[in-house]
Amino acid sequence: MECAPVFDYGREPAHWTYPDGGYRAARATGGGTDLLLTTDTNIGFEGSLATSRTLLKEGEWRYVALSWSEHAPPADVDEALERLTWTEHHWRHWLDRGDFPDHRWLPYLQRSALTLKGLTFAPTGAIAAAATTSLPETPGGGRNWDYRYSWIRDSALALWALYALGFDWEANDFFYFVAEAAEAAGGHLQIMYGVDGRSTLDEEVLPHLDGYEGAYPVRIGNGAYDQAQHDVWGAAVGAIYQYVRSRDRLDDRLWSIVVTQVEAALEHWRGPGRGPWEVRGEPQHFTTSKIACWLAADRGARLAVLRGDAKREDRWRRAAEEIREDVLAHAVDDRGVLCQHYATTGLDASLLLMPIVGFLSPDDPRCRATVLAIADELTQDDLVLRYLVEDTDDGLSGEEGTFTICSFALVSALAVIGEVDRATALCEKLLSSASSLHLYAEEIDPHSGRHLGNFPQAFTHLGLIQAVMNIVRAERRAARR
Template identity: 40%
Template sequence: MTETAIADHGMIGDLQTAALVGTDGSIDWFCCPRFDSPSVFGALLDEHRGGRFRVRPAGTEYVTKQMYYPDSAVLITRFLSEQGVGEVVDFMPPSGEVATGRHRLVRMLRCVRGRMSFDIEVAPRFDYGRRTHTAQVTEHGAVFSTDQLELSLHTVREPEDERLARGRAEDGDVRVAVDLVAGQVRGMILESGADGPPREIRVAEFQRLFDETVRYWRSWLARSTYTGRWRQVVARSAITLKLMTYAPTGGLVAAPTMALPEQVGGERNWDYRYTWVRDASFSVYALLALGFRDEAAGFGSWLGDRIREHAGGEGGPLNIMYRVDGSADLKEEVLQHWSGYRGSRPVRLGNGAAEQLQLDIYGEALDSMFVGAQAGLDVPYRGWLAIREVLDWLAGHWDQPEEGIWETRGGRQPFTYGRLMCWAALDRGIRLAVAQGRPAPLERWTRERDAIYDQVMQHGWNEHRQAFVQHYHTEVLDSALLRMPTVGFVAPRDPRWLSTLDAMDAELVTDSLVYRYNPDASPDGLRGTEGTFSLCTFAYVSALARAGRIEDARHAFEKMLTYANHVGLYSEEIALTGEQIGNFPQAFTHLSLIEAALTLDDALDDRTGHATAP
């Protein structure tokens, strides 16, 4: 298979959807009009049937480089050849906070030195390649049409240029050739929801779009209050999280992609284009810590809406994930006609795990609300009533088997992490009620919170392993438990916790990279193996720092930074070869990176007695 490697991509977006641009100048993934809409370009999952929007030099050997324009989400792919140096500058102007069908993929072609001819291929495959379309070349561009979606291709040029004399439509695709000399700028804009037919755009207007987009991102990033040691890395993670936010609702998608494998050739291929309660909750802490109060409030509002909508529902007040608009229809199906990334099948669309019972989500949700309240984000009257209803339900239902954080499909168990986070949910609810003088059945909540604590200490601790284990009926270790000291369940230097950390060092850690658990020792209902989980590696850094192993933490953190791709993005996992695998980029990984950087900064400052220099 010839699909471009997962890590050989940068991401652009407009806060309602996103596109992945390969180092070869090809847009290999793009869904429209939302993150969770059907794909238009899907070559990442099928080279031949997925569709792509490719720009590359014609008739010459070349090498490529890719970078982000500083402090922005504007991506530059450079082509270097003996004839000249050219660039394609890709970005999407932000769409705003109102859901809209208008989205623009802007591709600016520039010759920097010498001369360069570009071959351009626009080959959409609508609805995951299941829907036929027509392509019509016009005087100023082209139109791609289906019965559900229409895309307009506008050309960027000056009056003296030829009028698409070298452009042609063939089998629904459009191919164009552009010749440039040093200093010339041309390009195209692919637009959904256009007001009219394709139009001719002048270079000056093109440049204005570029300037406005850069200005937006730099203005947004300037609000960051982070002054720690890893500013560039943290800034890129913050921009990445912002790019994965659906602005109309504040929902954060776990990743903009689907079906990218956790093992190449394996079946662990999930659709991540949805908003997990867990991820959205973690984002509140990370963004508040960086000073992005509006975004944290937006995520908190999204979460509050879900609690108010579903309080009292069957199977628990909350689903584990939702679509970006808050709906819960995530029926899983398999795209039989796609080969999958490097032959990794099945190619799953939708996510059957949405119906699982994962009790930990209540802890993450309540912890984020507690952190938000401490930062001055209001909990209104209706919000408190919904929180109280959730906690009343949890107080009566925490002691039951569940599927757990990793969404395994091997049956329900009394997972230690789920119990841990139920404890956290009740603990934060009690603290909120006391701090804000809200009515609550504190005696009941306290009794159940303390019962969870005693149960975890008795049954979650395994004497033989001298460690906390994945669930009560196993000796398997689980790196989800790295959050035990973070939420305050155990002291970070408690002997039981230090012993658990030592056990993880021996079994789950390899070259500072961390596995979720050992799938061979813990049957999870799925075939195959997986790589190390990047979010777990960053959680390991935080745990080391809290445990006083500061040098180990810094070494692990710096080493993990070398596994980022060329523009600072992380997928879900790292394979044995060091290759990035899994959905990309993954929000949870970047959230964990930010938390690790903040925790490590604090530990280093405490050791030296000096705050980080601004």
């Protein structure tokens, strides 16, 4: 056994001591963190390395545990095995609480639910976007970001997915995290926060580290946290709308947050922003950002009905219609396809949300044309790109793989507009691309099937849940005919 932890991202080696005078427990300290190594063999130290060596005969067991929490480590082999068994039973019991459809794709839904639970920070309920930083979107490339934060953008979809699967407790915990952030920020909601609620996420390059297979740079923090993005208000109001739908009650605190977020969206929707993909190029009038502001006004008006505020309902509905008319006047090309922003005819996969959130009816020719244009023109081997990097000023260089959340969004959009067979075929292909544990990174190389980017990716698994549930519902509708 060899254990050589390093702290502070490799900048501080471990210092080992024996905490109880014996040789079967060792403590490593560094970077303000303590790790406890326990085993039923004797531990020795070689600088920052802890080692142990033993001879095992057939039928014999040994154990080793590395712990860093308030829970005491196992005392012997029997307790270690008992804890493993208890852990397995615990997660099976947790899954039994869910409301899963009896469907051939059940294992993918269960694994996605487990992934979201595993990415949840229990003290706050926040769901991290991924568990890693700087796994490359292009092998050896520079599109390497820190995703160990919680994006407000993901909140409405996360609540929809968790409520749809019957995990109300987890959904409510995440909702409270979003509501507290929105309440504290007023109309200046950030696009992401630390899972502990902190708002400052300064980005830093670690020059002494190479990433996976030599990818560089390795980053901690995320400089996009203070970008001006117009989708946050729609995400916050959409999250409250999902929460209220689950209980049909809107208290004074939540109503105050709704009013603040809707008014912020109406104040800013006419201006340019960085778009849903946090581009680092010049701000533009991104179509999806306008739709997000429409979402804030539309869902706000619906909540105003529940609140009995006819005056705000009327004003917000008229504002939502004004935003819709502006988008349809400036973002639709000659083919009737909605484009990435007002100054381009390029496509953007984020517009697949349009039929899902109801910005246009699924029967609207512009809705169908946009979904089918993305399916036919913004794909590689049927998998969806966010946008064409050569047509988009994202402030970066290099290529990127297909975004798996976008491919799952295409499944949902195709199902919503009635292209169920095509949606089902694409979903089958995407599910076949899962890892051996049914996990997904952020992107998939369409040629090799290799997963790229941070892993596992919450947003991808949220998209999977939505896509599979849309297929399930479409199949049930067809069976009733």
